[in-house]
Amino acid sequence: MEYEAIIGMEVHVQLKTASKIYCGCSTAFGAEPNTQTCPVCLGLPGALPVLNRKAVELGLKAAVTLVCDEIVERAAFARKNYFYPDLPKGYQITQFGAPLARHGRIEIEVEGQQKEIGIRHLLIEEDAGKLIHSEGESDVSFVDFNRCGVPLLEIVSEPDLRTPAEAHAYLAALKEVIEYAGISDADMEKGQMRCEPNISVRPRGYKEFGTRTELKNLNSFRNVERAIAFEIERHIGILERGEKVEQATMLWDERAQRASPMRVKEEAHDYRYFPEPDLTAVTLGRDLAAQIRAELPELPRAKRARFVSGYGIAPEQAAVCASSPAVADYFEAVAKACGDGNEAAKWIVGVVASAVNEGKWDVNAPSVAAEKLAALIRLVADGAVSGIAARENVFPAMLERPGLEPEEAVDELGLRQMSDEARLEAVVDRVIAANPGEVVRYRRGEEKLLGYFVGQVMEETKGRANPKIVNQLLRRKLASG
Amino acid sequence: MHLYRLGVGEIGRLLRKRVISARDITGAFFARIRAVDQSVNAYITLLEERAHAKAKEVDAKIASGDELSPLAGIPVAVKDNICTQGVETTCGSRILSRYRPQYDATAVARLRAADAIILGKTNLDEFGMGASNEYSYYGPVANPWDLLRVPGGSSGGSAAALAAGETTLALGTDTGGSTRQPAGLCGVVGIKPTYGRVSRYGLVAFASSLDQIGAMARSVEDCALLLSIIAGHDPRDSTSAALPVPNYHDYLTGEVRGLRIGVPREYFAEGIDPEVESAVRDAIDHLAGLGAEVVDVSLPHTEYGVAVYQLVATAEASSNLARYDGIGYGFRAEDFDDLAGMYSRTRHDGFGNEVKRRIMLGAYVLSAGYYEAYYLRAQKVRSLIRRDFEEAFASVDCLATPTYPTPAFRLGEKLDDPLALYLADIYNTSANLAGIPGISIPCGYTGDGFPVGLQLLGRPFDEKTLFRIAYAYEQTAEWRHRWPELDIPVRRSADGV
Numbered sequence: 001m002e003y004e005a006i007i008g009m010e011v012h013v014q015l016k017t018a019s020k021i022y023c024g025c026s027t028a029f030g031a032e033p034n035t036q037t038c039p040v041c042l043g044l045p046g047a048l049p050v051l052n053r054k055a056v057e058l059g060l061k062a063a064v065t066l067v068c069d070e071i072v073e074r075a076a077f078a079r080k081n082y083f084y085p086d087l088p089k090g091y092q093i094t095q096f097g098a099p100l101a102r103h104g105r106i107e108i109e110v111e112g113q114q115k116e117i118g119i120r121h122l123l124i125e126e127d128a129g130k131l132i133h134s135e136g137e138s139d140v141s142f143v144d145f146n147r148c149g150v151p152l153l154e155i156v157s158e159p160d161l162r163t164p165a166e167a168h169a170y171l172a173a174l175k176e177v178i179e180y181a182g183i184s185d186a187d188m189e190k191g192q193m194r195c196e197p198n199i200s201v202r203p204r205g206y207k208e209f210g211t212r213t214e215l216k217n218l219n220s221f222r223n224v225e226r227a228i229a230f231e232i233e234r235h236i237g238i239l240e241r242g243e244k245v246e247q248a249t250m251l252w253d254e255r256a257q258r259a260s261p262m263r264v265k266e267e268a269h270d271y272r273y274f275p276e277p278d279l280t281a282v283t284l285g286r287d288l289a290a291q292i293r294a295e296l297p298e299l300p301r302a303k304r305a306r307f308v309s310g311y312g313i314a315p316e317q318a319a320v321c322a323s324s325p326a327v328a329d330y331f332e333a334v335a336k337a338c339g340d341g342n343e344a345a346k347w348i349v350g351v352v353a354s355a356v357n358e359g360k361w362d363v364n365a366p367s368v369a370a371e372k373l374a375a376l377i378r379l380v381a382d383g384a385v386s387g388i389a390a391r392e393n394v395f396p397a398m399l400e401r402p403g404l405e406p407e408e409a410v411d412e413l414g415l416r417q418m419s420d421e422a423r424l425e426a427v428v429d430r431v432i433a434a435n436p437g438e439v440v441r442y443r444r445g446e447e448k449l450l451g452y453f454v455g456q457v458m459e460e461t462k463g464r465a466n467p468k469i470v471n472q473l474l475r476r477k478l479a480s481g
Numbered sequence: 482m483h484l485y486r487l488g489v490g491e492i493g494r495l496l497r498k499r500v501i502s503a504r505d506i507t508g509a510f511f512a513r514i515r516a517v518d519q520s521v522n523a524y525i526t527l528l529e530e531r532a533h534a535k536a537k538e539v540d541a542k543i544a545s546g547d548e549l550s551p552l553a554g555i556p557v558a559v560k561d562n563i564c565t566q567g568v569e570t571t572c573g574s575r576i577l578s579r580y581r582p583q584y585d586a587t588a589v590a591r592l593r594a595a596d597a598i599i600l601g602k603t604n605l606d607e608f609g610m611g612a613s614n615e616y617s618y619y620g621p622v623a624n625p626w627d628l629l630r631v632p633g634g635s636s637g638g639s640a641a642a643l644a645a646g647e648t649t650l651a652l653g654t655d656t657g658g659s660t661r662q663p664a665g666l667c668g669v670v671g672i673k674p675t676y677g678r679v680s681r682y683g684l685v686a687f688a689s690s691l692d693q694i695g696a697m698a699r700s701v702e703d704c705a706l707l708l709s710i711i712a713g714h715d716p717r718d719s720t721s722a723a724l725p726v727p728n729y730h731d732y733l734t735g736e737v738r739g740l741r742i743g744v745p746r747e748y749f750a751e752g753i754d755p756e757v758e759s760a761v762r763d764a765i766d767h768l769a770g771l772g773a774e775v776v777d778v779s780l781p782h783t784e785y786g787v788a789v790y791q792l793v794a795t796a797e798a799s800s801n802l803a804r805y806d807g808i809g810y811g812f813r814a815e816d817f818d819d820l821a822g823m824y825s826r827t828r829h830d831g832f833g834n835e836v837k838r839r840i841m842l843g844a845y846v847l848s849a850g851y852y853e854a855y856y857l858r859a860q861k862v863r864s865l866i867r868r869d870f871e872e873a874f875a876s877v878d879c880l881a882t883p884t885y886p887t888p889a890f891r892l893g894e895k896l897d898d899p900l901a902l903y904l905a906d907i908y909n910t911s912a913n914l915a916g917i918p919g920i921s922i923p924c925g926y927t928g929d930g931f932p933v934g935l936q937l938l939g940r941p942f943d944e945k946t947l948f949r950i951a952y953a954y955e956q957t958a959e960w961r962h963r964w965p966e967l968d969i970p971v972r973r974s975a976d977g978v
Contacts, residue, residue: 274797
């Protein structure tokens with residue numbers, strides 16, 4: 001029998017705020033445990049939450065970015081009650097019943113096929129702390145409350161995904177727009193993006209859904225893809241044997257590359273939601289949504305298309321040039337200043353991208369100003385410096401000494417090309433005169449000797465001759481002997 | 482001269498004239514506390530050293546001629562569910578025994594900034610849950626008018642401390658009458674301000690949508706002064722109102738002519754003690770005699786008040802008290818096998834029965850399948866109760882009612898009948914549900930000599946009118962100089978100077 005998987009995705013991203021959602025504590029990653037806490041996020045008796053408006057605005061930005069048809073007018077909060085040591089208040093402040101936004105969508109692409117994935121809802125909530133279990137003889141656990149109260153955006157998709165590849169593409173697309181719009185840094189390694197897929201399998205053609213299982217402990221897109229594939233196969237295996245899939249939360253074990261059910265406590269959770277009495281609802285208003293919409297940056301998909309059509313660059317180049325708003329802005333500034341989008345793209349894809357990868361370039365604070373890179377590109381075009389010298393010598397020098405003008409760099413490094421035809425002609429004439437034997441052989445048809453003559457000219461000029469002109473001169477002179 | 486009997490104004494005058502020092506006053510109060518509190522049990526924690534240090538500061542300010550706050554050098558008692566930095570804040574519970582907050586509640590910070598002298602933390606029903614102050618891990622509080630009777634609750638410690646001369650001012654809290662009812666039963670003045678008037682930051686939550694910090698004193702003037710210091714917007718409490726606080730003192734004119742006082746007929750229905758009823762009716766007549774216009778009004782949803790209150794308050798409490806889990810602070814049971822066991826043992830041993838009863842009720846009210854029938858329905862009726870008041874206040878400036886249906890009852894008398902205690906909250910809970918202010922002032926005594934309280938309820942943020950009417954009554958009524966004769970062995974001159 002043929003089966004079809006139905007996949008939905010619950011994603012949490014950390015909203016990009018400097019302080020927590022209900023207090024002034026920092027959200028910076030990696031601090032010593034419990035150094036970023038206060039009575040409010042520790043849930044101490046008597047402390048009260050005060051909403052960080054920025055978190056709501058970022059949530060609203062996500063709602064606009066993900067084209068949600070419904071955005072609430074008043075954002076209200078609710079308590080989700082449960083006991084766990086990482087939850088110091090005994091409840092999480094979240095949204096319930098009336099999430100921030102509903103009915104959004106995002107385009108994904110798998111093997112050249114476009115597909116629209118529905119977004120069921122977006123809601124804002126606070127993160128919990130982190131349990132650290134001591135590894136050793138003593139059976140002790142510690143709690144780090146630094147993460148407590150960090151603002152999260154929950155993004156729940158419709159069950160529109162069908163394959164592990166689609167799930168991967170969905171997460172990549174989501175991460176891209178979320179990052180692009182400045183909603184979250186969405187760094188999975190820092191726990192700023194977490195995903196929990198749910199999977200069910202049914203015989204193809206059936207209307208009814210199968211029993212769902214949920215996957216947890218996925219720390220990379222690759223693991224998400226693998227875990228979903230594993231889980232689909234597991235479900236199919238169960239169905240093939242004529243058994244029933246049991247509803248469960250499955251924990252992915254990266255090392256073993258398999259998912260197994262979480263230690264189940266067979267008690268249905270009743271979160272006893274009720275409206276948070278310590279917070280008043282925030283009126284968002286249409287103006288705010290309109291303002292956010294107006295300020296929204298051009299999203300990657302549109303930007304890539306514009307780069308391809310506007311600058312005549314290849315889609316692969318456009319993908320790199322539009323990989324983040326900062327890179328895109330830089331690319332456009334260089335392209336405009338040098339007047340050659342193609343050359344600008346080549347530089348971004350080649351030289352700048354490697355500098356970024358080597359950690360020598362901060363995309364948010366480029367070490368070489370766009371105008372300077374454009375000037376260098378023009379110097380190459382004008383023949384003042386060779387392309388190779390520009391990439392391998394001039395650019396690294398500029399990288400090391402921000403502020404260095406490309407002209408200066410070329411001269412300091414002695415790389416200015418000789419493009420003066422009269423001077424080059426004299427050198428060419430000398431080389432031809434000094435190698436009569438080779439001239440005769442060339443004229444008899446050994447045209448590969450041209451390289452030998454070029455080499456001689458280069459040696460005479462200490463490599464500074466413009467090879468294009470040298471080639472032209474040599475061909476003419478050798479032919480007309 | 483009994484220093485402990487003086488009001489804020491008199492103490493202030495003596496301080497400013499340098500007849501006495503703040504240290505004298507502080508010393509006199511601790512002497513009084515030592516003399517009577519073994520019998521009254523109003524305080525859980527005394528802050529003698531800190532109080533003397535503060536008094537020294539105030540004396541230095543007086544000596545250098547600095548400008549003084551009206552509360553400078555004035556003794557204040559703080560109910561023990563209001564956070565005090567570095568000082569035990571037990572909420573009357575074992576689960577917070579030895580718990581020391583890292584911060585001051587906003588109200589406490591304002592008192593400190595005003596140079597008031599905090600004498601100690603007063604006893605209460607555990608987490609504010611009770612109306613007799615018998616549900617405290619630190620023992621019951623006695624009513625200074627009869628040590629065998631309850632002081633009311635949950636701010637029983639604050640009310641008894643005032644009645645016994647163990648402080649000049651006190652902070653209470655009021656979720657369903659907890660400031661007004663003990664004030665009434667102890668013969669002192671207590672106001673529950675409008676919801677949002679005083680910051681709740683640092684008030685350990687019982688029911689967040691009902692809780693307010695109350696001001697308590699022996700006179701209306703002192704009560705108004707205390708409220709003017711602690712009231713006002715606080716950015717740390719999202720539910721606190723960004724409204725200016727009037728100078729309440731300006732409204733203590735003694736003039737009530739032209740004011741309309743409504744008498745809700747539902748508040749004089751069955752169950753009311755005849756002596757209480759006649760004292761309250763006399764007080765209303767007295768106000769009419771002063772020129773106020775008295776009219777009959779109806780608050781038709783009054784009968785649902787207690788039920789709605791119990792649903793809302795227990796629901797919120799079940800969530801608010803979830804944080805006492807033995808993890809980060811407070812009491813933790815020793816004997817457990819796993820996490821669930823730690824939670825249940827800690828909470829089993831850490832909470833008293835009344836608190837557990839309410840947590841269970843509240844969890845039930847919020848549970849799946851019952852939420853709509855109980856919690857949501859209660860919220861709907863709550864709006865009806867609020868509307869009752871809005872309609873009444875369209876035609877009257879305040880409402881006059883009894884504070885409590887009976888005078889103080891005997892310790893232990895209602896311990897086994899929580900329902901009877903809940904039902905007696907009928908006159909108090911509606912004000913919390915509607916968020917309106919209410920004040921209780923003494924309006925006479927029963928034949929056996931137990932105080933009776935008159936409750937005045939007002940429009941939102943119109944505490945000034947309550948103070949105005951209360952003051953006019955108090956200044957012309959005959960009871961304001963009565964003191965209980967505490968039947969206690971006097972070891973030495975307990976009166977300080």
